[in-house]
Amino acid sequence: xxxxxxxxxxxxxxxxxxxxxxxxxxxxxxxxxxxxxxxxxxxxxxxxxxxxxxxxxxxxxxxxxxxxxxxxxxxxxxxxxxxxxxxxxxxxxxxxxxxxxxxxxxxxxxxxxxxxxxxxxxxxxxxxxxxxxxxxxxxxxxxxxxxxxxxxxxxxxxxxxxxxxxxxxxxxxxxxxxxxxxxxxxxxxxxxxxxxxxxxxxxxxxxxxxxxxxxxxxxxxxxxxxxxxxxxxxxxxxxxxxxxxxxxxxxxxxxxxxxxxxxxxxxxxxxxxxxxxxxxxxxxxxxxxxxxxxxxxxxxxxxxxxxxxxxxxxxxxxxxxxxxxxxxxxxxxxxxxxxxxxxxxxxxxxxxxxxxxxxxxxxxxxxxxxxxxxxxxxxxxxxxxxxxxxxxxxxxxxxxxxxxxxxxxxxxxxxxxxxxxxxxxxxxxxxxxxxxxxxxxxxxxxxxxxxxxxxxxxxxxxxxxxxxxxxxxxxxxxxxxxxxxxxxxxx
Numbered sequence: 001x002x003x004x005x006x007x008x009x010x011x012x013x014x015x016x017x018x019x020x021x022x023x024x025x026x027x028x029x030x031x032x033x034x035x036x037x038x039x040x041x042x043x044x045x046x047x048x049x050x051x052x053x054x055x056x057x058x059x060x061x062x063x064x065x066x067x068x069x070x071x072x073x074x075x076x077x078x079x080x081x082x083x084x085x086x087x088x089x090x091x092x093x094x095x096x097x098x099x100x101x102x103x104x105x106x107x108x109x110x111x112x113x114x115x116x117x118x119x120x121x122x123x124x125x126x127x128x129x130x131x132x133x134x135x136x137x138x139x140x141x142x143x144x145x146x147x148x149x150x151x152x153x154x155x156x157x158x159x160x161x162x163x164x165x166x167x168x169x170x171x172x173x174x175x176x177x178x179x180x181x182x183x184x185x186x187x188x189x190x191x192x193x194x195x196x197x198x199x200x201x202x203x204x205x206x207x208x209x210x211x212x213x214x215x216x217x218x219x220x221x222x223x224x225x226x227x228x229x230x231x232x233x234x235x236x237x238x239x240x241x242x243x244x245x246x247x248x249x250x251x252x253x254x255x256x257x258x259x260x261x262x263x264x265x266x267x268x269x270x271x272x273x274x275x276x277x278x279x280x281x282x283x284x285x286x287x288x289x290x291x292x293x294x295x296x297x298x299x300x301x302x303x304x305x306x307x308x309x310x311x312x313x314x315x316x317x318x319x320x321x322x323x324x325x326x327x328x329x330x331x332x333x334x335x336x337x338x339x340x341x342x343x344x345x346x347x348x349x350x351x352x353x354x355x356x357x358x359x360x361x362x363x364x365x366x367x368x369x370x371x372x373x374x375x376x377x378x379x380x381x382x383x384x385x386x387x388x389x390x391x392x393x394x395x396x397x398x399x400x401x402x403x404x405x406x407x408x409x410x411x412x413x414x415x416x417x418x419x420x421x422x423x424x425x426x427x428x429x430x431x432x433x434x435x436x437x438x439x440x441x442x443x444x445x446x447x448x449x450x451x452x453x454x455x456x457x458x459x460x461x462x463x464x465x466x467x468x469x470x471x472x473x474x475x476x477x478x479x480x481x482x483x484x485x486x487x488x489x490x491x
Contacts (some may be wrong), residue, residue, distance in 0.1 A: 004168065008058070010415075010447040015109075017027065017074075021092050021234055022112065024273055040172065041367075042147060050428050053404055054172065054173060054403045054404055055400050056168060056171070056393065056396035056397045056400045056402075057168060057396070057442075058110075058111070058393050058397065059281040060112060060394075062096075062393060063111070063112045064111050064112050064113040064390060064393075065092065065112060066112055066114060066392075067113050067114065067390070068113075068114045068388075069113050069114065069140050069141075069331075069391075069394050069416050070116045070118050070138065070139050070140050071115065071116065071118060071139065071140065071141050071142065071143070072118045072120060072124050072127060072128055072138075072139045072141070072142030073085070073086055073117050073118065073120075073124070073142075074120070074121070074123070074143065074144050074198070075119030075120055075121050076305075077121045078121070078152075080201075080340050080375075081123070081142075081375045083119060083198070084096070084100070084197055084198055084201070084232070084391070085100060085143075085195070085196045085197060085402075086100065086104060086115060086117045088100035088101035088104065089101075089119060090319060091479045095413045095414055095418065096197075096409050096410060096414050097408050098409070099405045099406050099408075099409030099410075100406060102405050103315045103398065103401045103402055103404075103405045103406050105428060106136065106393070106405075107398055107401055111112060111282065111393060111394060113394060115394075115398075117137065118142075122149070122376055123144060123145030123148050123182060123374070123377070124142055124143060124144045124145070124377075125145065125148035125151065125152070126277065126488045127139075127146055128142050128144055128152060128158075128232040128380075128382060128470070129155075129157065129329060130154065130381060131223055131382065131384065132152075132157040132158075132382050132384050133157075133456070135384060136384070137382075137384040137385065137386075139384075139385070140152065140381075140383050140385050140390075140391050140394070141379060141382075141391060141394075141395060142379070142380055142382065142386070142387070143189070143196060143198065143377035143378065143380075144377065144378060144380055145374055145375050145377060145379060145381055146190065146199075146225075146233045146373045146374070146377075146378050146443045147373050147374055147443055147444070147445050148439075149190040149380055149443075150189070150443050150444050150482075151301075151379050152189070152380065153189035153190070153301065153485075153486070154259070154482060154485040154486070156383070156483075156485075157382060157383055158189050158190070158380045158381060158382055158383060159189070159380075159381045159382075159383055159385075159388070160187040160188065160189060161188045161189065161190075161191060161281070161380075161381070162186070162187060162188055162389050164381070164391070165389075166332050166388065166389045166390050166392035166393060166396075166446075167185070167246060167388075167391075167392035167393075167395065167396065168392075168396050169188065169191070169474075170355055171396065171399065171400070172192040172193050173193050173194040173195065173396070173399035173403040174192075174194075174195075174399060174404065175192045175193040175436075176429070177256060177437055177438060178190075178192045178378070178435060178438050179191065180190055180194070180436040181437060181440060181471050182440055182443060183281075183285055183440045183441070184281075184286065184287060184440065184483075184486045185284070185285055185483075185486045185487050186285050186391060187260055187486060189380060190378035190379065190380045191369075191378060191380075191405075192376070192377075192379070193377050193379075193399055194379050194399050194400075194402035194403035194406060194407045195379055195398045195399040195402045195406075196377060196379065196402070197406060197407070197410045198376070198377045199376040199377055199378065200224065200339065200371075201338065201339050201340040202338050202371045202372035202375055202431070203338060203339045203341075203369055203370075203371055203372070203436065204265070204266070204269045204336060204337065204338050204357070204370070204372060204433060205336075205337070205338070205339060205354050205355065205356060205369075205432060206334050206335070206336055206354070206355040206356070206357060206358075207319065207334065207335045207336075207337060207342075207345065207352050207353070207354060207355075208221060208222065208333070208334055208354070208355055209325060209327065209330060209332065209333050209334070209335075209340070209350060209352055210217065210332060210350065210351040210352060210353055210422070211350035211351060212242055212333045212350075213238075213328070213333065215334075216242050216327060218238055218241060218333075219238075220236075220424075221234070221238065221255060221353075221355055222353070222424040222427070223357070224393075225355060225356065225367075225428060225431065226427075226470070228359065228362060229362055230355070230356075230359060231359050231360065231361050231362060231364075232274065232299075232302045232303060232306070232358050232359075232361075233261075233302065233361070234358065235306065235383045236259075236302070236305060236312070236360045238257060238259060238334075238363070239258070239259020239260050239306060239312045239313060239333060239334065239390060240256075240260050240312055241259070242257060242333045243256075243257060243258050243311055243312050244256065244257045245260050246331075247482070251414075252310050252311050252314075253316070254319065254321040254326065255330070256331065257330070257331050257333075258311045258312060258313055258314045258315040258326075258331065258332050258333070259269050259306075259332070259333050259334060260307075260312065260314070260333070260334045260335070260336065261314045261316055261321075261322060261323040261326045261330060261331065261332035261334075261335045261336075261337065262304065262307070262313060262316065262336040262337075263315075263316055263317045263336070263337075263403070264315065264454045264457050264458065265319035265372070265454070266307070266336040266456060267319075267453030267456065267457050268450045268451070268452075268453040269357065269370055269372075270299070270307075270319055270337075270357060271291075271299055271300075271453060272304050272368055272370040272437070272439055272442070273356070273357035273358065273367070273368050273369070273370070274295075274299040274302075274303075274329060274359070274360035274364070274368075275295070275299075275360055275365075275368060276291065276293075276295060276296050277290050277291070277439055278290070278291045278439050278440075278441030278443070278449055278450065279291070279439065279440050279441025279442075279479070280440075280441075281440065281471060283341060285418070285442065286483055286486075286487070287440050287441060287479060287482070287483065289441065289446075289475060289476065289479055290441070290464075291293075291441065291449060291452075291468070292468045292472070295360075296464065296468075297464055297465065298360075299307065299360055300453075300456065300462070300464045301462070302360070302457075303478055304386065306461045307457060308390060308431075308462070309471065310456070314332070317454075317456060317457075318457065318458060323335055323337065324337065324341055324344055324345075327345075327348075327352075328345065328347070328348050330350065333343075333357075336357070339354075339415070342357070342390070342415065342419045342420070343419060344421070349389075351422060352406050352421065353421075353422055353423050353424060353425040353428070354420060354425040354428050354429060354432070355425075355428050356369055356428060356431055356432050356435065357369070357380055366435060367431055367432075367435040369433075369435040369436045369437065370436070370437060370438070370439060370442070371436065373442045373443050373450065373462055377390045379395065381395075391463060396403075399404075404486070411429070411433070415429060416429060436475070441474045441479075444478075444479070445481055446474075446475075446478035446479045446482065447463060447471055447474035447475035447478045448471075448485070449471060449475050452467055452468060452471060453466075456469055461486075469487075
């Protein structure tokens with residue numbers, strides 16, 4: 001009864017908000033909500049009565065008897081990588097919080113189930129491993145960092161989701177790029193989608209200081225993005241145009257202005273953005289190491305001109321400097337950071353924009369956007385869970401309702417309204433979210449291959465061939481072990 005009352009209250013508050021935003025004085029114009037910036041569209045679930053409503057295929061009359069469905073999630077020990085998908089105790093007026101709250105209440109009421117969060121730190125690998133190893137059945141499902149989820153899969157601690165008949169793996173609330181690109185031997189052990197926004201927050205983008213672009217009379221990078229002329233060469237040219245020794249001491253340090261301020265992780269994402277895959281898959285859906293090639297050498301040659309030039313860009317991981325603070329202080333035309341940083345940039349005096357990392361050259365087919373394969377959380381099911389139909393119904397319901405409420409709140413109202421400040425960035429976000437891919441080699445990370453670009457940066461080396469040759473044997477052996485594990489019969 002308490003849950004039903006809470007749900008009714010939530011719906012009423014939403015209805016009141018909708019009514020207030022949709023009244024038309026004089027029968028012509030919508031009243032402007034002073035809490036919403038001008039020209040910002042309301043969330044999708046508030047602006048279109050005809051919007052499609054998604055629903056999981058749950059057997060009629062399903063009643064889970066108030067079962068406490070235990071989900072392993074990131075705790076609050078990190079200021080960044082904490083759960084953003086389930087922790088909402090009440091309606092607060094915050095768009096994202098209220099969407100999380102409504103989603104949870106709706107699913108609980110529909111299935112007569114209680115969503116119980118089990119917060120743990122460190123991308124949740126250790127608690128999931130320990131639980132399965134000891135057989136204590138601590139969790140019904142969990143969210144674990146992508147790379148760690150592959151480690152659990154190799155140890156046969158989580159289910160191949162294709163074997164769970166009631167799970168609608170092809171449903172629109174599951175990211176089908178994740179399904180196709182992260183399968184191995186036609187098995188899927190982890191999944192992303194509308195059930196969560198945490199993995200989206202890990203997408204690395206370029207933030208752009210629009211005021212500096214105007215002051216230096218630079219060509220608009222947005223036009224380049226639209227025309228698909230946004231390349232590494234064009235990025236480097238823009239960066240070169242603004243770098244300046246502001247204090248005149250003859251040394252480029254944290255008091256000066258750069259074209260690009262970035263962390264070491266930028267390089268490993270840059271390869272993927274340029275069309276280099278750490279691994280692809282063969283006709284048997286098995287991974288093939290494809291990182292090193294002539295294209296890879298060419299990509300590094302271009303990026304080395306940018307990233308290793310201390311008068312154009314600042315490697316804030318090596319120095320170490322705080323790249324977000326430098327960007328806020330107009331010391332960087334561009335800053336390569338993840339999407340979660342957008343909240344911290346709300347205090348920026350000048351307008352900023354959001355762009356995808358550039359194409360390698362104009363011959364590249366499209367933009368390539370990769371989640372951060374370490375902390376990006378994927379949903380998985382431990383083999384200690386023997387109630388798979390119940391689990392599938394809960395997860396599909398959370399995913400479907402997430403597509404109805406959670407994703408629109410994050411995307412349309414939160415990213416495109418609350419934090420970004422221009423129509424051009426909203427168009428860029430469309431491109432970014434539609435270009436997300438999953439590199440199976442990066443997620444396995446055999447022999448720490450994804451750390452190779454960071455090693456090149458830290459040693460300021462252009463000799464990618466030598467660095468790769470030192471790793472190749474170790475990488476190949478690790479990949480062979482993975483393939484063996486994924487081609488063995490599952491328990």
